[in-house]
Amino acid sequence: MQSSAIYQQVKHSLEHFFKQQQYNFTVALSGGVDSVVLLHVMHLLRQEIPTLNVSAIYVNHGLSQYAQDWQQFCQTVCTKLNVPFNAAAVHIEQKTRTSLEAQARDERYKALDELSAPESVILLGQHLNDQIETFLLRLKRGSGLKGLGAMQQTRTLNSGRVCFRPLINVTRSNIEAFAAEFNISHITDDSNTDERFERNFLRASVVPILAERFNGFEHCAGRSISLLQKQQALLDEYTQIDLSQSLNDQQALCISQIIHYSEVRMANVVRAWLELFTQIMPSQKQLSQIINQAINAQTDSQMQIDLTDGQIRRHQGYLYFVMPSKPLSSELLIADELTLSDGRLLLKQSGKGVREPFDNEQVSVQFNCNSARIKPLKKPGSNTLKHWFKDAKVAPWLRAQVPLIFYNDELVQAVGYFVSEKHKDENGIIWECK
Known part of the structure; x- marks a missing residue:
């Protein structure tokens, strides 16, 4: 892909925002080649579209001894391009049963959301190779259809702000070629070469071999991921129909409505119902327990299944998700x-x-x-x-x-x-x- 092709692809991917009169964008700038190239493309696009407003944010996780140097690098790049710059420092406390990478990601999104320009779309630099690596990691973990769909191009945060990945269909090699052609400086994080980390191992020792052995592997894999996402979207449409027909005014799930569904369809609607209240899905064993007790419990029995952040309770033929609450004071x-x-x-x-x-x-x-x-x-x-x-x-x-x-x-x-x-x-x- 030539440099002009990357420019046109980013421009084309943003057109649906332009049609909505959305011209405010904030680049999540890490200093790596992908986000720096994205910033330069947005700078070029701003010259073509004068109404375009571009800003950038660097999130300092404090996890690297070079974090402050990287922040200064990002600020210098933005100064040269006349792009408003902001930096956010986040503190991460290691929690049990949660990866440091996941915690850093959550804090990063929170900081980006809080400090991005008002009503702007956050632009993320993930590219096609990141997508393939995510797919392979999910495959290794035994993920289902939704997990194997990897990263969506558009993500909506809890606040309602939109995150968008314009480079999701662009390979890393083409991004690096763009940077070389225009002599764009960027940061190389030494930790990215440490193959003790699963993603780095896939990046350095697996995907390159597959791409060399199978012509067009990266784009074919990307096409498969896109198909998985479309199939999940279709499934979601039918799931929402099932769910809307099974809820009462308190968002409780009607057992008599779902009891006639097939086992797989019933499990699907129960998961969709739980997603209304929590992001932590039950295991297959817990899901089977919920369904079995919902169907087989006596009408007046006090069903209670404890999950990570709530309880499943049954009452008057409905399943309720009950959040923990503190005793009230007299x-x-x-x-x-x-x-x-x-x-x-x-x-x-x-x-x-x-x-x-x-x-x-x-x-x-x-x-x-x-x-x-x-x-x-x-x-x-x-x-x-x-x-x-x-x-x-x-x-x-x-x-x-x-x-x-x-x-x-x-x-x-x-x-x-x-x-x-x-x-x-x-x-x-x-x-x-x-």
């Missing part, structure tokens, strides 16, 4: 509003509810008092709160979050559910939680 109610320890606001309103407290009655909000007794309005007899919550079909894990209003030791209201018939008053007060 407090005296001496004002008309109170911010609860979980951030919700408890408000006292005038209207149909319970009578005002007497002078000798202390008003408090308490939680998780299942043995407290109450006779709700229009209900037969007095019984425990646990009984009435079950009667109202309140999920067990939600009961501890319901604010309970007490006058001294008497329960007068379960906020959002019922009030005490003994304390009812058409022109009284009612507590609400927002």
